Amino acid sequence: MKNYKKLWKFGKKEFNTEIYDINKSGELVIKEGNYQYNAMDLIKRFGTPLEVTFPFVIERRLNNLFEEFNRYIKFYNYHGRFFYHYPMKVNQNKEFVIPIISEGGNIEVSSANELWLVKKLWEQDQFSSKIRVICNGPKTSAYLGLISDLKSRGLHIIPIIEDEDELAYFMNPKCSKLVGDLGIRVDVDVKVKSRWDKKFNRFGFSESEITNVGRIKNLKILHCHIGSQIEESKDLVLLLKGMMDLYVKLKRVNPTLDAVDIGGGFAVPYEKKKMYPTEGVVKNIIKTLSEISIKENIEPPDIIVEWGRFLVAPAQITIFKAIHQKNIEKGPAKKWYIIDGSFINDLSDTWAIHQKWHVTPVNNMNAKKFNRVWLAGSSCDSDDKYTAGGHYVLLPGLEEGDPKEPQYLAVFDTGAYQDALSSHHCLLSSPAKVIAQNGILTMARKRETPEEVGRQFGW
Numbered sequence: 326m327k328n329y330k331k332l333w334k335f336g337k338k339e340f341n342t343e344i345y346d347i348n349k350s351g352e353l354v355i356k357e358g359n360y361q362y363n364a365m366d367l368i369k370r371f372g373t374p375l376e377v378t379f380p381f382v383i384e385r386r387l388n389n390l391f392e393e394f395n396r397y398i399k400f401y402n403y404h405g406r407f408f409y410h411y412p413m414k415v416n417q418n419k420e421f422v423i424p425i426i427s428e429g430g431n432i433e434v435s436s437a438n439e440l441w442l443v444k445k446l447w448e449q450d451q452f453s454s455k456i457r458v459i460c461n462g463p464k465t466s467a468y469l470g471l472i473s474d475l476k477s478r479g480l481h482i483i484p485i486i487e488d489e490d491e492l493a494y495f496m497n498p499k500c501s502k503l504v505g506d507l508g509i510r511v512d513v514d515v516k517v518k519s520r521w522d523k524k525f526n527r528f529g530f531s532e533s534e535i536t537n538v539g540r541i542k543n544l545k546i547l548h549c550h551i552g553s554q555i556e557e558s559k560d561l562v563l564l565l566k567g568m569m570d571l572y573v574k575l576k577r578v579n580p581t582l583d584a585v586d587i588g589g590g591f592a593v594p595y596e597k598k599k600m601y602p603t604e605g606v607v608k609n610i611i612k613t614l615s616e617i618s619i620k621e622n623i624e625p626p627d628i629i630v631e632w633g634r635f636l637v638a639p640a641q642i643t644i645f646k647a648i649h650q651k652n653i654e655k656g657p658a659k660k661w662y663i664i665d666g667s668f669i670n671d672l673s674d675t676w677a678i679h680q681k682w683h684v685t686p687v688n689n690m691n692a693k694k695f696n697r698v699w700l701a702g703s704s705c706d707s708d709d710k711y712t713a714g715g716h717y718v719l720l721p722g723l724e725e726g727d728p729k730e731p732q733y734l735a736v737f738d739t740g741a742y743q744d745a746l747s748s749h750h751c752l753l754s755s756p757a758k759v760i761a762q763n764g765i766l767t768m769a770r771k772r773e774t775p776e777e778v779g780r781q782f783g784w
């Protein structure tokens with residue numbers, strides 16, 4: 326008898342699949358402590374395409390991260406503090422943001438509209454004024470207006486200076502309302518291997534510019550975000566070392582400086598191949614900071630991370646139904662399975678940056694026969710497909726199992742970035758979305774009706 330749990334890579338912490346299992350009928354189940362959700366029940370109740378969100382996964386991951394940092398801060402007798410700031414652009418849905426702030430996370434926003442959501446939460450009393458909000462991205466006048474409004478009302482807002490124009494703005498004594506902490510962003514000159522390397526970076530000041538900015542009143546944070554899905558953990562530490570060189574120089578002129586923010590970039594094992602665990606990375610970060618602080622004889626800085634996809638990607642799966650199949654004459658896959666949703670629309674990174682995903686069956690997981698398949702979305706676009714980067718996905722033959730029951734499949738780790746990028750090519754409806762938490766299922770987004778989709782296009 327085959328070990329199907331192993332085949333589908335479930336129950337493994339290093340793959341973030343510890344909550345997934347297979348029941349006796351070969352169906353996908355999700356475990357939350359003693360609660361258990363059967364994916365087929367969700368499908369029967371809510372239909373497909375369906376996104377299922379697990380806020381408890383976010384809470385656990387964040388708590389683990391706090392534990393790791395606190396453990397090594399203690400171990401190295403480190404006197405700086407650790408802050409987690411959630412980059413809201415990764416997923417702005419309320420069911421993602423609320424669990425993070427309730428567990429002690431802070432926020433990083435990239436636009437005026439994201440900051441407006443923070444304001445809304447705060448006005449509804451769902452947000453303590455102690456929570457810190459880092460403001461990145463180009464500051465439009467609406468953005469600056471909101472920053473000064475919220476600052477004057479006592480929120481801990483920290484704008485990050487992105488370029489010379491913003492520097493001039495924040496240094497202008499006329500912006501008296503804007504007293505308070507500031508940060509500055511640098512484009513550190515280190516090469517890291519990340520999945521989606523960019524040749525040119527247009528964010529922040531260059532190293533030579535930043536060593537010449539001079540005195541900035543209330544400068545607290547040196548910030549950098551170098552890339553996403555950084556492939557090797559040593560590069561996260563390399564980045565920190567590069568930043569600390571600049572930090573030491575900058576601190577000589579700006580004694581208020583007391584924090585280093587290494588941005589995002591912690592990778593997710595989307596393909597269920599072993600990557601680096603948090604523990605070793607956290608240990609190396611605190612060790613590095615500790616050694617440099619002693620060597621340079623400086624106060625140990627606070628450490629901030631904005632690891633986005635790390636925290637939320639594993640907190641959602643997307644379920645589709647295979648509605649048709651077609652033969653593939655030549656290629657590593659033998660069949661197309663056409664699904665009742667769309668990669669271009671709902672998992673846009675498949676199309677935009679050739680994102681790979683872990684795909685498994687939802688039912689018939691213990692089938693005798695599997696096909697090598699490619700998946701096609703149901704828009705009419707030839708780019709609406711998933712080929713696993715030219716490999717194939719293993720799924721049961723559509724004739725397998727109960728003939729009255731269609732074949733369903735799950736795409737894992739869909740919690741990061743996809744929602745805000747999603748669109749309506751061919752006017753397909755977005756997937757319905759359900760939240761599973763404490764054994765209770767809550768509908769977060771109903772399936773759009775034709776009227777609702779049409780209305781978005783002026784009909």
Ligand SMILES: *Cc1c(COP(=O)(O)O)cnc(C)c1O
Pocket residue numbers: 412414415433435461550552553554588589590591631632633634635
């Ligand atoms: C996008 C972004 C992040 C998050 O990046 P991940 O790769 O998801 O960790 C963090 N900080 C800033 C400034 C960003 O722009």
